[in-house]
Amino acid sequence: MQPLTTALTGRTDGIVAEQQAGMTILRSVHVKPHRRLFYLNSYGMAQAWRTLGEPNPGQHLWGCIELARLGYEVAMPEEPVRGRFFNYRRQDFKHLRFIREWLGRDGILYSAHTVVFWAPLLAAAGLLRCPVVTLLYAAGENLRFTRGYAGVIAMTPAAERRARSLAPGAKIAHLGWGVDLPLYPVAPYEPRWFLSCGKTRRDFSTLAAASAAVATPVRVINTSAPAGLMWPANVEFVGTMRPGSWEAVSFRELIEHHYAGCTATLVLLENDPTQRYAAGFTQLLEAMALSKPVIVTRTGAIPDEIDVEAQGCGLFVPPNDPKALARAMASIASDPQRAAAMGQAGRRLCERHYDMTRFGDQLHGFFNKL
Numbered sequence: 001m002q003p004l005t006t007a008l009t010g011r012t013d014g015i016v017a018e019q020q021a022g023m024t025i026l027r028s029v030h031v032k033p034h035r036r037l038f039y040l041n042s043y044g045m046a047q048a049w050r051t052l053g054e055p056n057p058g059q060h061l062w063g064c065i066e067l068a069r070l071g072y073e074v075a076m077p078e079e080p081v082r083g084r085f086f087n088y089r090r091q092d093f094k095h096l097r098f099i100r101e102w103l104g105r106d107g108i109l110y111s112a113h114t115v116v117f118w119a120p121l122l123a124a125a126g127l128l129r130c131p132v133v134t135l136l137y138a139a140g141e142n143l144r145f146t147r148g149y150a151g152v153i154a155m156t157p158a159a160e161r162r163a164r165s166l167a168p169g170a171k172i173a174h175l176g177w178g179v180d181l182p183l184y185p186v187a188p189y190e191p192r193w194f195l196s197c198g199k200t201r202r203d204f205s206t207l208a209a210a211s212a213a214v215a216t217p218v219r220v221i222n223t224s225a226p227a228g229l230m231w232p233a234n235v236e237f238v239g240t241m242r243p244g245s246w247e248a249v250s251f252r253e254l255i256e257h258h259y260a261g262c263t264a265t266l267v268l269l270e271n272d273p274t275q276r277y278a279a280g281f282t283q284l285l286e287a288m289a290l291s292k293p294v295i296v297t298r299t300g301a302i303p304d305e306i307d308v309e310a311q312g313c314g315l316f317v318p319p320n321d322p323k324a325l326a327r328a329m330a331s332i333a334s335d336p337q338r339a340a341a342m343g344q345a346g347r348r349l350c351e352r353h354y355d356m357t358r359f360g361d362q363l364h365g366f367f368n369k370l
Contacts (some may be wrong), residue, residue, distance in 0.1 A: 011182060012052060015068050021098055023075040024049055026064060031071040035367070036107035038099050039064050040091060042115050044079025056251050058180035059285075059356050062112040062135070066360020075102060090117040105129040108367055114141050120148030131370045136163050138301035140276025143167060150370045153363070158275035158301040173366045176305065177281060178359040179350060184255070184289035186347060189340035192261035193217040193236075194329060195292075196268060197254060198283040199224050203268045203297065209322035211235050216333050218266075219258055223248050255290070264293040264314070264332045264339060271319035272300040281305070285354055288313055288346030293339045295328045306349075313346030 014030050024046035027033050039045055041062065048060050058065050064074045075098070080091055092099070092109075096118055099109055109119050111134045122128035124147040131150035134143065136159040143149060146167040153175050154160035160174040194216060196207055204225045211218045212232040220231070221238045231237050238248045249258065259265075265287035267280040278301040287294050294314030296302065308314035315331065317324045332339045 011058060011180070012065070015065065017049060020075075021102070023077055023098065026068040026074040026076070028068055028071060031069070033073045034071045036073045036075070036103050037064075037067060037367075038075045038095070038103055038107065038109050040077065040095070040109070040111045040115060042091075042113045045076035046078045049076060054251070055183055057183050059178060059359075063356065063360045063363045066356055067364060070360065070364050072364075087117075089115055092116040092119045096122070099130070100128060103130040108133060108370070111135065114143060117144060120145040123148035123150075131367075133367070133370070137278040137281070138162070138275055140274070146170070151366060153366065155281070156275075156278050156301040156305040158304060159278070171366070171369060173362070175359060175362045175366070176354060177285065178353075178355040178357075179285045179289045181289060181350060181355045181357075183251075184286065184350075186291050187260060189291065189336065189343055190261055191263035191333065191336055191339065193219050194264055194266055194295075194333075195219050195221075195258055195262040196266040197221040197258065198267060198280055201270045201272070201277055201279040201300075203270050203319065204229055206320055206322050206325060207266065207268050208232065208235070210325035210329060213322065213326035214329050214333070216263060216329065221248050221254070221258060259287070259290050259292060262287070262290075262292045264295050264329070264342075266325075266329075267294060267296040267302075268317075268325070269297040269300055269302075269319065271297075275301040275304070278302055278305075284308075285350065288343075288354070289350045291340075291343035291347040293332055293342035294346065295325065295332065306354075308346075311345060311349055313342050313349060 014028055015026055016029055017024050017026050068074050107130045109130055109132045114134055119132050123132050124145045132148055133151040135153045137155045139158040139162045143166050149167050149170045151171040152163040152167050153173055154163050155177055163172045199222045208229055208231055218235045223239055267284050269279050280302050294308055296308050296316055297319050298316040299319045309316055315328045317328050
């Protein structure tokens, strides 16, 4: 597989970062800034910017790089201090003064998780003039002070329906998501093991039972699997965090060593019939971008967003069904030519729609309509 270092060229060219009032502010050196944006997430975006060269994928900046290229000044705070009085869903409190003074009337407060509380409250009361925009992933999220939101970005059809029921007065757009495609090189299909590397709401019991029924090796990379689960002999489990990290492997190791020999990526989720969650979205897009076929549990909000069977990039399996999963794994493993074609179809889908350039362009268009 092509080394990731060769894919880094140009990803941040033309963007400068400076420190101001405890923020990291991105701007283009080629386009005169025409709008300001304050970006808040559940984790420190400034750190995400600094680690791009390690490398790490730029999609976790949720369009900020692309917006900076389009002429936005993007302010990002550091990782929040998670002390005794830290409140995950009220992270905007400490930044309110900066938001009001730096954004003014025309800037945008953009939250990629529902972690704002005071900004929509003030906006609803007429005390904050800039548009407040948040992002919803699925049907299980809530918004407070919905009259204070100028816009809601939906990542899935379930999220769009939820947004329209919660905030009928806001502008709403279903934009999907995407990956930082240059960091996902295409490699020959060389199947050696199945790979499961997601961690949120994963169905480890079904995976363990299905793995025992197939002969193909399986790699599981996860730091939150149940400690007492018995894995069969053909499963290699990687579950210890690296020192100073919340991950078991680095992004480079994941792409170059684990995905490289992937027969298919297993996106196996706990049953979620009401589409409360969009778990598995990141892993699904990464696998597709790397031209790997996918086996996905037909549950939650993801199947309505990407029908992997209709798109020709993978197979669905019902939730809580080890036998169906084992049959799907055997089907993929027995026909490498078909599996390789599935992977190529997934890559083409990412190139057409699920990439960050498209996401950034549509985000810009949405902001212009607020």
